[in-house]
Amino acid sequence: MLSLLAMLWLASTPVEAPKLPAPRPPPPECLSSQGRTVCGYQCKSSGTNTACARTPYGVCQVLAGIVHCWDPPKVVIHHPAGPSEKPECMESRGKVACGYNCRLFNGEVACNQTPYGVCSTHFHQLVCWDPPESVIHEFGAKTPEPRCLNASEAVSCGYDCKATRAEVRCASTPNGVCRLDNNRFTCFDPPSLLHCDHSSPPPAD
Numbered sequence: 001m002l003s004l005l006a007m008l009w010l011a012s013t014p015v016e017a018p019k020l021p022a023p024r025p026p027p028p029e030c031l032s033s034q035g036r037t038v039c040g041y042q043c044k045s046s047g048t049n050t051a052c053a054r055t056p057y058g059v060c061q062v063l064a065g066i067v068h069c070w071d072p073p074k075v076v077i078h079h080p081a082g083p084s085e086k087p088e089c090m091e092s093r094g095k096v097a098c099g100y101n102c103r104l105f106n107g108e109v110a111c112n113q114t115p116y117g118v119c120s121t122h123f124h125q126l127v128c129w130d131p132p133e134s135v136i137h138e139f140g141a142k143t144p145e146p147r148c149l150n151a152s153e154a155v156s157c158g159y160d161c162k163a164t165r166a167e168v169r170c171a172s173t174p175n176g177v178c179r180l181d182n183n184r185f186t187c188f189d190p191p192s193l194l195h196c197d198h199s200s201p202p203p204a205d
Contacts (some may be wrong), residue, residue, distance in 0.1 A: 025056035042069070059098065063091035070098030073113060075133045079140040081115035103128070120148035122155040129157030134192040135173050144174040160187075 031043035033050040040052025042060040044067045051067040053060050057080075058071035068089045090102040092109040099111030103119045105126040112119060117130035129146060136143050149161035151168045158170025162180040169185040171178050176189035 028052075028056075040069075044069075057087075059087045059089060061089040061098075063089055063096050064094055066096075068096050068098060072099075073133070075136050076114050079136050079143075081141055081143075085115040087111075099128075101128070116143040116145070118146045118148055118157055120150075120155060120157065122148075122150045123153055125155060127155050127157060131158075131174075132172055138192055139174070146170075 026041070028039055028041055029043055029052075030037055030039040031045060031050055031052065033045040033047070036050060038050050038052050040054055041056045041058060043050065043052040044060040044062055046062045046065055046067050048065065049067050051060060051069045053069045053071055055071045055077065057077050058069060060067055060069040070087060070089060072087055085100060087098060087100055088102055088111075089096055089098040090104065090109050090111065092104050093107050095109055097109045097111045099113050100115045101117065101119050102109065102111040103121070103126060105121045106124055108126045110119060110126045110128045112128050112130050114130045114136060116136055117128060119126065119128040121127070127148060129148065131143060131146060144159070146158050147161060148155055148157040149163050149168050149170065151163035152166045154166060154168050156168035156170045158172050159174050159176055160178045161168060161170040162178045162185060164180065164183050167185070169178050169187050171187050171189050173189045176187065178185060178187040
């Protein structure tokens with residue numbers, strides 16, 4: 001009887017599927033043009049210059065007769081948003097920008113440096129904003145989407161944004177908070193307890 005119960009218990013226990021190993025990135029390649037050889041990823045040649053991305057996560061495009069290559073920051077490589085989120089390069093009036101969520105506006109071009117950022121237009125201004133690296137390290141692919149808020153001719157992006165008729169302020173992290181009392185802003189972002197934001201300056205002694 002006990003052996004029968006043990007067999008029934010084993011049969012009802014869910015069996016976890018074996019985890020497949022992460023796919024290995026493709027090997028680098030080399031491309032020669034006009035007596036010069038370059039090596040890397042997604043190598044391209046425009047006939048006058050040749051270039052490659054430094055990582056398999058980068059992008060190379062020929063725009064305005066020049067090869068433009070761009071690689072995402074390491075925090076994006078460590079915390080990818082998904083297979084559909086890929087960097088690109090975009091050109092307008094001879095100006096080129098590379099990254100994510102690239103936008104064209106009034107002859108200007110701009111991109112986010114991470115797939116977790118946001119770009120917005122206001123009056124004649126194109127603004128792109130990305131969360132700090134510490135936020136992406138903490139939330140990964142579930143990083144909350146920031147937003148941009150306008151007020152008169154001002155625009156600001158981030159989290160928990162507040163605005164008066166002429167000014168806008170936002171927190172830099174999803175856990176931050178902004179208060180607006182008597183037309184005075186108070187914004188606070190708690191420090192990350194998991195990762196340091198290397199883009200922030202060290203505290204003063």
